Amino acid sequence: MENYSLLKVIGEGSFGRAVLVRCKSSQEHYVMKEVQLPKNSRREAILLSTMKHPHIVAFREAFEADDLLCIVMEYCSRGDLLRRIQHQKTPSSILKWFAQMCVGAKHIHDKQVLHRDLKSKVLKIMGPIKLGDFGSACILNSASLLKGLCSYICWDPRMYVAPEIWDNRPYNNKSDVWSLGCVLYELCTLRHPAPSWKSLILKVCRGAYPPLPSRLPYELHHLVKQMFKTDPRDRPSLHTILTSHRALRLQHQDVKVRLHATLRWRIPPEQQ
Numbered sequence: 001m002e003n004y005s006l007l008k009v010i011g012e013g014s015f016g017r018a019v020l021v022r023c024k025s026s027q028e029h030y031v032m033k034e035v036q037l038p039k040n041s042r043r044e045a046i047l048l049s050t051m052k053h054p055h056i057v058a059f060r061e062a063f064e065a066d067d068l069l070c071i072v073m074e075y076c077s078r079g080d081l082l083r084r085i086q087h088q089k090t091p092s093s094i095l096k097w098f099a100q101m102c103v104g105a106k107h108i109h110d111k112q113v114l115h116r117d118l119k120s121k122v123l124k125i126m127g128p129i130k131l132g133d134f135g136s137a138c139i140l141n142s143a144s145l146l147k148g149l150c151s152y153i154c155w156d157p158r159m160y161v162a163p164e165i166w167d168n169r170p171y172n173n174k175s176d177v178w179s180l181g182c183v184l185y186e187l188c189t190l191r192h193p194a195p196s197w198k199s200l201i202l203k204v205c206r207g208a209y210p211p212l213p214s215r216l217p218y219e220l221h222h223l224v225k226q227m228f229k230t231d232p233r234d235r236p237s238l239h240t241i242l243t244s245h246r247a248l249r250l251q252h253q254d255v256k257v258r259l260h261a262t263l264r265w266r267i268p269p270e271q272q
């Protein structure tokens with residue numbers, strides 16, 4: 001704690017507050033999330049520390065002080081997608097942002113982790129989109145069957161939860177795909193697909209949602225339709241989404257090239 005100067009509280013979450021801090025030695029800004037112990041486990045810090053990716057908020061360190069778990073992470077100075085979603089985007093910028101969030105989420109799925117709380121608020125902006133807030137994430141263990149809202153910790157009023165969870169059926173990485181479908185829908189229409197709980201459960205979760213504006217390209221209509229498949233087995237994985245659409249494929253390749261360049265830069269030449 002003594003390595004950082006506390007600058008201001010930038011928000012309060014259900015598990016504690018988020019504070020903007022400055023590192024005394026480097027003078028760089030970070031966000032320190034203070035999580036009440038033992039209310040929340042150390043899972044968020046552990047999972048975040050294993051994720052190193054250009055589209056995931058970077059972990060710096062975690063430590064315990066005064067019954068609090070302090071998680072220090074990259075400061076995403078441009079806020080979150082929820083705030084930026086107010087303004088209409090062009091189809092190409094929608095696809096660009098969407099590809100970035102899919103690339104970040106695919107990285108965590110490749111590590112057998114489910115985010116379980118994907119929504120426009122956890123998508124931070126730092127130039128590129130970065131996935132944050134791993135407080136509800138869990139490891140997808142093939143031996144265990146994840147099922148129902150009780151084990152699905154997230155309970156978000158903006159309703160990004162997939163139909164299989166409402167129906168108390170087993171869920172997996174495809175439930176994160178549904179949530180990202182909701183974010184894509186919001187980017188396209190500037191509103192959530194369901195105006196109320198009733199319409200979410202009786203309509204959207206049964207495959208009926210207000211159509212996207214006809215001026216948007218077929219690609220976006222098709223993506224939303226696929227991601228809102230009510231049976232998770234019919235819903236594409238993030239790998240399929242990123243490889244079967246040209247615009248998304250290009251973004252995916254671009255991230256891989258940048259990631260490779262960063263790694264090459266970090267690894268001493270004699271070890272490359």
Ligand SMILES: Nc1ncnc2c1ncn2[C@@H]1O[C@H](COP(=O)(O)OP(=O)(O)OP(=O)(O)O)[C@@H](O)[C@H]1O
Pocket residue numbers: 010011012013014015016017018031033057073074075076077079080121124132133135
């Ligand atoms: N790395 C970050 N960079 C910039 N702002 C952040 C960062 N992490 C969190 N914030 C902001 O701090 C506030 C609190 O975030 P936090 O993750 O603690 O809770 P929350 O997402 O608001 O709520 P909950 O965890 O209950 O869903 C939010 O406004 C969030 O956008």
